[in-house]
Amino acid sequence: MSLAFAHAFIAALTFYLILGAVFGLTHVVFLAPRLDAGAKGSGFWFRVMIFPGAAVLWPLWLFGLILRRARQSPPKPWRRLHLRLWVVLAPLIVLSLMLSLMVRPVIPKNDTLPAALLERADD
Amino acid sequence: MTDKNGFFIGYADGLPAPDRRFLLGAGLAAIAGPAFAGAKLAAHQMPVGSGHWNQAKILTLHGRVVQNPYPVLRTDGLDGTLRSVALVCSSKCGVDAQLAVFADKPVYVRGSVIKRGRHLLLAVVENAPWIGASDENLADEPVYVQDMGRITLNGEILDAKCWSGAMRPGRGKTHKSCASLCIRLGGAPWFVAPAAQGKRTIMVLAGPKGEAIRQEVLPFVGEPVRAKGRLVRLDDQVQFRIDPARIQMI
Amino acid sequence: MSHVYKAIDWNRFKRRYDLVLALGLLAFLGAFMALSIAAQPPGQSFTPMQLAIRAFGAAAFLLLNIILAIGPLARLSKRFIPLLYNRRHLGVVCFVLALIHGVLNLLWYQGFSALNPLVALFVSNPRYTSIAGFPFESLGFAALVILAFLAVSSHDYWQKVLGSSFWKVLHMGIYFAYALLVLHILLGVVQEEKPGLYFAAVAGAFLLVSGLHFASALIGRVRDKKVQSSLDGWINLGDPAAIPDTRARIVHTEEGQRIAVFRYDGKISAVSNVCAHQNGPLGEGRVTDGCVTCPWHGWQYRPEDGRSPPPYNEMIPTYRVQIDNGILYVHPQSLAPGTPTPPAVIEGS
Incomplete structure (x- = not known):
């Protein structure tokens, strides 16, 4: 990764989180009681607890609000998706296990070193 | 609110009897298991070496500074014999810039000693003046140079300061990016070459003419490499002069 | 169920659950640190920071495996269902452990320089095109970001606001975090330590977790005999x-x-x-x-x-x-x- 790209990436991340802090504060103070009746009259610590979510997940809840997506979709069983994910990820992990054995770094010993230069390895 | 038939409800106050017994067992296992795993994993780790950095003790050493090609203080202030003490930053940077004025002149340097085996470094005090002209009468012996011939060696490139005790462990994969960062920002690359019977050699890594190489070796830091070059003794340091363009990954 | 939300709806079972979690964590961290020091010659042990980095990283991965095992275990045997009840506390603690591991890493290995440590994290090891020399730290960073998304959205409130289905799909991200972490460990500490135990620990944990998932899927399939409706639909x-x-x-x-x-x-x-x-x-x-x-x-x-x-x-x-x-x-x-x-x-x- 180039230095310029890394700088840009970290700058973007910082910008995202600063925006998140602003949106997050708005969310916990004004929006939460409107989005969920359960948040009406909830305590200070509840607001503190949902703040990190409001700050980090702001694109998710913001677009949800803008698009007025139906929030209450009927619950579905997700077992099949679990299984599909595992069927994809498990072979990949097995592959990385085998790969990690193959790429293990080994430094061959040197037998041409002048004896006068040798020192004990545990120092 | 517990069901009579022994049905678990988390917020209910009582637990059904079979659940209680099972969960007691599971709870004990959840404490004993991790303790055993932690002990086993910890005891299996590689030795991290005897490197040590005594940061609490600030010394003032008198001697002459040379670029060999990385900054070295030639001093007899530590054990009475003339030693090459590598000068390094306390953080991740280089000290070269401040040294040009003092080249080959008697100086004093303030810092803390990093020591591993017979290798000595001085981490200079960064937040205060750490170098100045010395009024001590110091002998100006020329650097002892001995060409030890060409050699091909397998080994690992690491950062002098980290390996010598600033980090424990200061080698290997988990330390690779730290070593790269240190060398990138002005640290000295050293080369450790393993030999048979638990022995090894530590060398200062330099270019073909004994010049400093840093950015050129970055891709190879912390990995098994093979390099062809010349061994040159400079006082009590050994230099491995190589062409960085011809370093090979093993 | 929530009428008016509280930060945490404590009850006796949750308190005991968290007590066992805290004791288990202390046991792991304590044993790891004590043995790391005891196994080395006097004065030659890890720097405290590097010791903590290893201990917290290992604890987070161990906990993640336990979290992933609880789901299928509860499907395989009803006795494990109580462990599901407070699983989200395990998840949040796992994230906190991983965060400590990550922050200590940034401070120690990427800090003390003129570069921003977060920038240094991505540039100090430049070998992105190699497998053996890959900057495995970036994999850990990606996994930490996923874990952060899951931890901050773990309150029931977020499930309601984001929608139950979307929330569930978001939280399946845990499997991607797991795969990234396995790779992070395999390309990191496993490459450096003595061959054997570290590889076996990762491989064993993965076999156990994936075995449990496939076993529970198989049993679900056997239980899932579908019934046909008659002509009138009933x-x-x-x-x-x-x-x-x-x-x-x-x-x-x-x-x-x-x-x-x-x-x-x-x-x-x-x-x-x-x-x-x-x-x-x-x-x-x-x-x-x-x-x-x-x-x-x-x-x-x-x-x-x-x-x-x-x-x-x-x-x-x-x-x-x-x-x-x-x-x-x-x-x-x-x-x-x-x-x-x-x-x-x-x-x-």
Whole structure:
């Protein structure tokens, strides 16, 4: 990764989180009681607890609000998706296990070193 | 609110009897298991070496500074014999810039000693003046140079300061990016070459003419490499002069 | 179930659960640090920072494996269901451990320089095109970002605001984090330590977790015998008395729906098998105090209309049932969540 790209990436991340802090504060103070009746009259610590979510997940809840997506979709069983994910990820992990054995770094010993230069390895 | 038939409800106050017994067992296992795993994993780790950095003790050493090609203080202030003490930053940077004025002149340097085996470094005090002209009468012996011939060696490139005790462990994969960062920002690359019977050699890594190489070796830091070059003794340091363009990954 | 949200709805079971979690963590961290020091010659042990980095990283990965094992274990044996109840605390603690590991790494290995440590994290090891020399730290960073998304959205409130389905899909990100972390460890510390134990520990943990997942999927498949509906659309479930009292029979329709058909007080009602909270298997729960109670977190619904008792307002779909000539029928067409449906009365009970 180039230095310029890394700088840009970290700058973007910082910008995202600063925006998140602003949106997050708005969310916990004004929006939460409107989005969920359960948040009406909830305590200070509840607001503190949902703040990190409001700050980090702001694109998710913001677009949800803008698009007025139906929030209450009927619950579905997700077992099949679990299984599909595992069927994809498990072979990949097995592959990385085998790969990690193959790429293990080994430094061959040197037998041409002048004896006068040798020192004990545990120092 | 517990069901009579022994049905678990988390917020209910009582637990059904079979659940209680099972969960007691599971709870004990959840404490004993991790303790055993932690002990086993910890005891299996590689030795991290005897490197040590005594940061609490600030010394003032008198001697002459040379670029060999990385900054070295030639001093007899530590054990009475003339030693090459590598000068390094306390953080991740280089000290070269401040040294040009003092080249080959008697100086004093303030810092803390990093020591591993017979290798000595001085981490200079960064937040205060750490170098100045010395009024001590110091002998100006020329650097002892001995060409030890060409050699091909397998080994690992690491950062002098980290390996010598600033980090424990200061080698290997988990330390690779730290070593790269240190060398990138002005640290000295050293080369450790393993030999048979638990022995090894530590060398200062330099270019073909004994010049400093840093950015050129970055891709190879912390990995098994093979390099062809010349061994040159400079006082009590050994230099491995190589062409960085011809370093090979093993 | 939440009426008015609290930061954490404490109860006795959660307190004990968290106590065991804290003791287990202390046991791991303590044993790891003590043995790391004891196994090295005096004065030659790890720097305290590097010791902490290793201990917290290992603890986070161990905990993640435990978290991933609880789900399938609870499917394989009901005895593990209580462990599900407070699993989100494990998740948040796992994130905190990983965060400590990551921050200490940044400070120690990438800090103390003129570069921003976060920038240094991505540039100090430049070998992105190599496998053996890959900057494995970036994999850990990606996994930490995923874990952060999951940890900050773990409160029930976020499930409601983001929508239950979306929330569930978001939280499947845990599997990607797991895969990234396995790679992070394999390309990191496993490459550096003595061959054997570290590799075996990662491989063993993965085999255990994936084995449990596939075993539970297999058993689910065996249990999932689908029933066919007759021509008029109703499904024949035979003798209603065959369903144990206060319990349910789970019916899998050809359309892929799961219906929990409950028997209680001499009556039969059918609701969706999927809890509105975490999609827990309602049909494996019971009717207690007149309500269907989910075995996972104890959320409750009235069997007649699929609504949570006041003051709660959760709803699940209901299904029509009838008993004709002593034979129980259920209609596979679900009704809108919270639709009242008359229970079928078992004659002679």
